[in-house]
Amino acid sequence: MADNGVGEFLWYKDNDAPIPLCGANVYSLMDRSDPDPIMSSALFSDFCEWCEEYLRNTLLIEVPINFNWVAFNEQGMALAKRLKSEWGDEIVVRYVRPPEDPGRKRMEFTEFK
Numbered sequence: 001m002a003d004n005g006v007g008e009f010l011w012y013k014d015n016d017a018p019i020p021l022c023g024a025n026v027y028s029l030m031d032r033s034d035p036d037p038i039m040s041s042a043l044f045s046d047f048c049e050w051c052e053e054y055l056r057n058t059l060l061i062e063v064p065i066n067f068n069w070v071a072f073n074e075q076g077m078a079l080a081k082r083l084k085s086e087w088g089d090e091i092v093v094r095y096v097r098p099p100e101d102p103g104r105k106r107m108e109f110t111e112f113k
Contacts, residue, residue: 010083011053027056043082050075058100069101078111084112 007029029036029048037044050072057067073095078096087093093112097104 003039007051007055009047011032023071030050039083039086043079043086046082047079050079054098058098069097069103073103080110 010027012026015107027044027047029051031037032048033102039047045101054072070072076097077095084091084093094108095112097107
């Protein structure tokens with residue numbers, strides 16, 4: 001899930017964690033200088049670009065008027081699939097739609113197992 005605090009985009013959720021969807025933040029735009037990200041540098045860069053797009057369109061307004069949520073979520077799910085491909089079968093990757101997304105009530109998240 002993208003978030004507009006400091007550009008968070010990757011979260012860790014233990015099955016026992018009381019937080020229902022995302023868990024604790026692992027990566028944000030502030031981590032660009034991390035010398036050893038837990039994913040390929042190309043994927044990390046693509047996550048950063050995706051999150052920057054989100055921040056440009058949602059930082060100061062409640063619901064963006066001209067923001068294409070369908071395209072944004074499609075790109076986010078494609079990134080989640082790439083992350084799942086890199087990490088393998090031992091983990092479940094969950095793509096959670098941002099709270100500002102008007103379609104979130106219809107489909108809050110998608111899991112890649």
